[in-house]
Amino acid sequence: MRFLLFPFSLIYYIFLTLRSYLYSLRIFKSTEFKIPIICFGNLSFGGTGKTPHTDFLTTLLKKNYKTAILSRGYKRKSKGFRIVEINDTVANAGDESLMLKKNHPGTLVVVCENRRFAINKIIERFKEIDIIILDDGFQHKSIIAGFNILLTTYENIFFDDNLFPFGRLRDRKCESKRANKIIITKCPEKNKINKNKIIKKLTHHKTGDIYFSKIKYNSWVNIFNKIGSIEDVSVLLVTGIANPKLIKEHLTDNNLLFQHIIFSDHHNYTKKDVIKIIEDFHSFKATKKLILTTEKDAIKLLNFKSNFNGIPLYYLPIRISFEDEEKFKKDIIEYVEENKRNC
Numbered sequence: 001m002r003f004l005l006f007p008f009s010l011i012y013y014i015f016l017t018l019r020s021y022l023y024s025l026r027i028f029k030s031t032e033f034k035i036p037i038i039c040f041g042n043l044s045f046g047g048t049g050k051t052p053h054t055d056f057l058t059t060l061l062k063k064n065y066k067t068a069i070l071s072r073g074y075k076r077k078s079k080g081f082r083i084v085e086i087n088d089t090v091a092n093a094g095d096e097s098l099m100l101k102k103n104h105p106g107t108l109v110v111v112c113e114n115r116r117f118a119i120n121k122i123i124e125r126f127k128e129i130d131i132i133i134l135d136d137g138f139q140h141k142s143i144i145a146g147f148n149i150l151l152t153t154y155e156n157i158f159f160d161d162n163l164f165p166f167g168r169l170r171d172r173k174c175e176s177k178r179a180n181k182i183i184i185t186k187c188p189e190k191n192k193i194n195k196n197k198i199i200k201k202l203t204h205h206k207t208g209d210i211y212f213s214k215i216k217y218n219s220w221v222n223i224f225n226k227i228g229s230i231e232d233v234s235v236l237l238v239t240g241i242a243n244p245k246l247i248k249e250h251l252t253d254n255n256l257l258f259q260h261i262i263f264s265d266h267h268n269y270t271k272k273d274v275i276k277i278i279e280d281f282h283s284f285k286a287t288k289k290l291i292l293t294t295e296k297d298a299i300k301l302l303n304f305k306s307n308f309n310g311i312p313l314y315y316l317p318i319r320i321s322f323e324d325e326e327k328f329k330k331d332i333i334e335y336v337e338e339n340k341r342n343c
Contacts, residue, residue, distance in 0.1 A: 002166065009166035016163075016172050023141045031116050032144040035123055036131045036339040038332070039145035041138020043158045043175060044168045046265055047242030048151040049185040049320070051096045051296070052215070054135045056320040058104050060329055065130040065336060068122050069104075071097045072136060073111025075266045081121055084109040090303075095266060095296050096135075102299070116142050131336055138179075139171050147335045150179035153243075154187045154212075159201050177204045181331065183211045186246060211328050217250050218317040223298055224305060227290055227312040234258065234286030238277055238293045240267035240300075247294065247316060258292075259284055269297075274304045281311060290314055 022028045038057065042048040054069060061067045073082070073094035084093040084101045093101070093111055101109040108126060112118035115137055122129060134145055152158045158176065161167045176182065182205055187193050199210055220230060227233070235256055239247065240263035251258050261280060263273070281291055290312040293301060298315035301308075322328050 005166045009163040037145040038147045039134040039137045042151045043171045066128045068108040068129045068132045073097050081112040148179045150182045187214045212323045214321045216321045220314040224308045224313045234289040235292045274307045
C-alpha cells in the first residue's frame with residue numbers, strides 16, 4: 001500500500017527541483033549577510049536533534065561572542081518578529097525557543113516566520129551581535145548562511161530515505177551538497193558504529209567534514225515535590241517528542257521499571273492531559289514512584305504546578321557529545337573569527 005504514495009513523492013520532487021532552479025536563475029531572491037550565520041537544519045521531518053545541537057553551539061560561542069538564536073518558534077500562537085523573554089510563555093515563544101532562552105538567559109533569542117526579515121531586524125536593532133545561529137533554516141534558500149550544518153540521525157540517515165510522503169524527507173538528497181559539515185546524530189552508545197560505510201556514501205563531503213554525535217543524559221532535575229533519593233524508583237515516563245526511543249533505552253539500561261505515556265512532538269498540554277497523567281500515576285502500582293519527562297515537555301508542564309500537588313515531577317536533561325569535539329569546536333571558531341574580521 002505504501003507504494004501508492006510514490007507518485008505523490010514524484011510530484012513533490014518536481015516541485016522542489018523547479019523551486020531550486022528558480023533560485024539558481026535568481027527569479028527567487030537569496031540574500032547574503034555580512035554577519036556570520038551558522039545554520040542548523042535537516043532534510044527530514046523533525047527529530048534529528050537540532051535544538052540540543054543549537055544549545056551546544058550557543059554554550060560554545062556565548063563565552064566570547066555576542067550570540068543571537070533565530071528560530072521559527074514552532075507551534076507558537078503569536079505571529080511575526082518576537083524577542084523571547086525569560087518569563088515568556090510557550091504559546092508566545094514556542095517550547096524549544098523558550099527552553100533555549102531559559103538555558104541561556106543572556107543570549108538574544110528571536111522567533112519569526114520570515115527569517116530574512118528577522119535577520120535584518122536583528123542587525124538593525126542589536127548592533128553588538130557578532131553571530132546568528134539559525135535553528136532549522138537549511139531549507140530556507142532565501143537566506144545564504146555562511147556555514148551550513150546538516151543533521152541526520154544514525155538510525156535513519158537521509159541517503160537511505162525517500163521524499164515525503166513515500167519517505168520522511170522534506171527536501172532532495174542532493175541538497176546535502178550545500179552543507180559545510182554533516183553531523184550523524186543520536187549515534188548508539190554501546191554498539192560500534194560503521195563510520196567508514198557512512199562516510200563512503202557521503203560522496204560530496206571530505207572525511208573531515210563529517211562528525212558523529214551522541215546524546216548524553218545528565219542527572220534528573222526536580223521540578224515539583226522532590227522525593228529525595230531516586231534509587232530503585234519506578235517511573236511514569238511522559239514524552240511529547242518526535243522519537244522517545246533513546247530515553248526509553250536509557251531507562252532500560254539503568255534497570256528502571258517504567259510505564260510510558262506518549263504525546264505527539266511539540267504537544268501543547270491541556271488540563272485534561274494533566275489530569276489523565278496524574279490518574280495514570282496514581283494507578284501505577286509501585287511503592288516508590290515519580291513522573292519523568294523531557295526538558296522540552298517540562299517547560300509546558302510548569303503551567304500546571306497546582307495540579308501536581310504532592311506528586312514528584314522530574315525532567316531528564318540531555319547534552320551533546322562529539323567524537324572529535326575539539327576539532328568541531330575549532331572549525332566553528334575559525335569560521336566565526338574569519339568572518340567576524342570581515343564584517
